[in-house]
Amino acid sequence: MTDTTTPLIELRGITKRFGGVTALNDVSLSILPGEIHCLAGENGSGKSTIIKVISGVYHPDAGEILIDGKPAGTLDPVKSTAAGIQVIYQDFSLFPTLSVAENLTLNSFLREGAAIVDRARGRRMAAEVLERLGVTLPLDAAVETLPTSGRQLVAIARAVLADARLIIMDEPTTALTGREVERLFRITRDLQAHGIAVLFVSHKMREMLDLSERLTVFRNGRKVAEGPIADFDEAAITRAMTGRDLEATRFDTPPRTADAPRIEFRNVSVPGELNDISLSIWPGEVVGVSGLIGSGRTELALTAFGMKPGFSGQILLDGQPVNPRSVDQAIRAGIAYVPEDRLSEGLFLPRSISDNSIAASIGRFVSGPWLDRRAAAQATRDMFDRMAIAAPSPAVPVATLSGGNQQRVVIGRWLMTGAKVLILNGPTVGVDVGSKATIHAIIHRMAREEGLAVLMISDDVPELVANCGRVVTMQHGAITGELQGAALTEDALNDSIRLNPGVTA
Template sequence: MPAPDRATPLIELRAITKRFGGVTALDGVSLSIMPGEIHCLAGENGSGKSTVIKVISGVYRPDGGEILIDGRPAGTLDPVRSTAAGIQVIYQDFSLFPTLSVAENLTLNSFLREGRAMVDRARARKMSAEVLARLGVDLPLDAAVESLPTAGRQLVAIARAVLADARLIIMDEPTTALTGREVERLFRITRDLQAQGIAVLFVSHKMREMLDLSERLTVFRSGRKVAEGPTAGFDEAAITRAMTGRDLARARYDAPAATGAPRLELRNLTVPGQVENVSLSLHAGEVVGISGLIGSGRTELALAVFGMKPGFSGHVLVDGRIVDPQDVQSAIAAGIAYVPEDRLSEGLFLSRSIRDNSIAAAIGRFARGPWLDRRRAAGATRAMFERMTIAAPGTGAPVGTLSGGNQQRVMIGRWLMTGARVLILNGPTVGVDVGSKATIHAIVHRMAREEGLAVLMISDDVPELVGNCNRVLGMAGGRLAGEFAGPALTEDALNETLRLGAHPNGVPA
C-alpha cells in the first residue's frame, strides 16, 4: 500500500455545532485526522466525544459547521456515505452477530455490498483467513462469536473494518474489558494498521494509554475543544487539567494504625482449581489492593468471600468471629459487600429506577409487611446520594440514564446501605472518566478512614492500586505471590510482577 499523503487531512471538522433541544453538545468544534496517524480523543463523560464520533460516522447531522474529506467538502454525511469514505467505528458492544461464526461476521457486510443473495462459504473462509493473517492474529473461523472472549470479539470487529477497506478506524473505549496482555496486543495491531496507512482515532479515559499509543491528542470539555497538539507535549497532569479544568490530588492513601482484631481475615481459603491456601488480613481503615492477571484467582477469591463459591475450604473471619459465607445472604449478614467488575451486566437493573437499584441489597429495611415504604426508601436514597456525591435529577429516573461514574457510585452506595464493614471492589473505576475516578477514590478513602470500613480493591489499573492502597497483594496461579507496601509499593514493581505472573523475586508462583 502506498504511503498516505500526510499533507491533507483524511477528515476535517470545522466549527461543528450540534444541539439537542436546549443543550449544546458540540460548540464550534474543529478536529482534523491525518492519514495513517494514531490520534487520541480524551474527555470526561458528557464532554462531546460520543457526539463527535456520531457526526463523523454520519449518525448525527451537525447544526452548523463543515466536514471535509480528503480536503473536499463532504456535504451531508450519513452512515452509508461515511462508510463509503472508509470510516469505520468500533463501538464498545462491537455490533457483531453473536450466533454467527467468525467468518460470517467478517464477510457478511462485504457480500451485502456486492448484492449477493447467497453466502459463498469457501470464499468467506478465504477472505477471513487473509484479513486475520494481515492483522497477525489467529481465530477459529467456524466458532460462534458469542463463544469468544471479549478480546477475540474485538479482533473480529477490527478485522471486519479492515476488510471493508477502512481508511479511518474509530475505537471507542477499546481497552475497558481487556487484560494487560490483551491491551499490548491491541496496541501492536493498532501500530500495524498505521503502518498499512490506516488512521486510528482512539477514544479512551486511560491517560497512560493515550500517552503510550498516540501521536496527537485532542481534549474535549463541555462540548468544546480545550487542548490539542503532539502527544509528546502532554503528561498525565496536563491531560487531567484539560479534561477537568482543575488539578486532582494524587497523594497516596495512608491507613490509620491497626488496632484490635482484623476486620477481615482469611485463613487457608481454598476454592478447588481456582484459589489455593490463601491467608490474609485487613484491619479497619485499610485499603488493600490485589493485582494479578486474569486467571490468577483474584475474582474467584472475592466471590468466595462473598458467598458465591459455596464449598470452599478454610475460614473467613469478620471482626475476629468466624463466619460461613456459603451464599450471598450469609455474606451480607456478616457485613461483607461486593461491587462486581461489570456494573452493566452484573450489578445494575438498568431499566429500574435509581431508588430501586439503591435499596436492592437492603430492601428488607424498607418493607412494611408485603409493602415497600416508598417515602422512607426515597429518603434513604437521597441521603445516600449526598454521602456518595451522586449527581442525579431525582430518585425515580432509570439508573441507565446516569453517567458511568454516577452509576458506579450507586453501586457502592447500595452496599453501604446494608451496614457493610468489609467492601470488596472489583475494578472500582472501570469505564469512568478521570474526574469521577478521583471522586470515587476520595469517597472510598473517607469511608475507610472515618467509618472504619475495610476495603479490598481488585484492579488491572496499576497506578490506581499504587495511589489508593496502603498495601497491594500480588496473585498468580490461585495463590498470593508477594506483598508490596511502603517504599516497595511502586508501579514498576507491580508491573514486573504482572509481567512475570510470579513472586517479585522472579520465582514462579
C-alpha cells in the same frame, strides 16, 4: 502515493444540539491519513456525539465536513462507510451466535449483493485478514464464546476487511488486561503502518501518551486543547479534561487499633480455582489484588460473597467464623461486592436511582407486605448526598447517568446495607479522571470513618499503588507475592505481574 498533508476527514465549526442542550459547540477536528489521533474528555464532554457525527448517525446543526479535502455534504452511515470510516463501539456490534468467519465476512458478502454465501471463500478471507493483523482466532468458534479481547479483534479485523481508511476505537481498553492492551497497541501501530488512521477515544492518560501522535481534548462540548502528544503530560491532560488541577494522591493506611482483622481468609480453597488463600484486611485498610484474568482474583471475591459454596477453609469477620455459602449469608454478615461490569451485573438500568439504591437493603424498609417509602426515600437521599451523585434527583433512571455516577450508585447501594467489608472489582472501570478521584476519596473516607475493610481488585497499576497500603499478586488461584510500604511502586508491581503472568483468557 498517499497525500499525508490533506486531512482524511476534517470537521469545521460543528455544532450539535439536542433540545435545549448543546452537545457540541463550534468544534473543529481533523485527522490525517495514517495517524494515531487520541480524543480525550470526561464523560459528557462530547466524544460520543462527535463519533456519531463522523459516522453519519447524527447530522450537525451547523458546520461543515470534508473528506479528502472535499465537502462531504450530509453524511449518513452508508456514505461514511463508503468513505472508509469504521467505528468500533464498546459493545463491538457483532453477531454473538455467528462464527468468527461469518462475522468477519458477512458485510463483505452483503456489499457484493451475493445471493449465495461462499463459505470456503469466506474462510479464506477471514484467515487472510487475521494473518495480516498477526493474530490467531478459531474461525468456527461462535463469537459469544470469545473473551472480550477476542471479540475486539474480530471487530478490528472486520473493519480492515471493509477497506477501512479510518478506524474509530471507542474506549477500546476498558475491559482488557495489561497484556491485551499491549497487543491492541501493537495492532494499532500495524494498522498505521498500512496507512490506516486510528481515532483512539479514551480517558486513560498513560495510554494517550504511549500511543497517540496528536491529542484533542473536549470539555463540555468544546475543544479546549489540541496538539502533538509531546506537548502534553498527565497533569496538562487532566487540567484540560477537568478544568482544574487534580493532585496525584497516595492515601495513607490508618494504624491498626482493632483486636482482630475485619475479614480474614484462612487456607481458603476452591477446587480448580483457589489454592490455600490466607489473607487479612483490617478495619480502615484498603488492600489490592493484582493478577491477570484467570489468576483467581475474581474467584476470591466471589468466594467471600457466598457464590462459591464449595470452598474449604475459613472466612472470619472480626475474629468470628462466617463462612458464607450464599449471597444472602454474605450480605447479612456484612460483606458487599461491587462487580466489574456494572451495566450487566450491577444495575437495573431502566429503574430510578432510588430503586437501584434500596435493592440490596430493601428488607430494612419492608414491614409485612408494605414498603415504607418515606424511610426508603430518606435513606436514598442520604446516600445521594454522601456519594456526591450528580443528577437532578434520585427519581431519574440510572441509565441516564454518566459512568462515574452510575458507579457511585452501585457503591452507595452496598454501603446502605451497613457493610463491614467492601469488595471492589474494577472500581473505576469506564470512569473518567475526575470521577475516579472522587470515588477514591469517598472509598477512603468511608474506610477511615466507619472502619470499612476494602478489597480492591484492579488492572490499573497506578490506581492500586495510590490507594492500597498493600497489594497481593495472584497466579493460578494462589497468592504469589505481596508489596507494601516503600516497596509498593508501579515498577515493582508491574515486575511482579510479569514474573507471575497468570493465565490470559
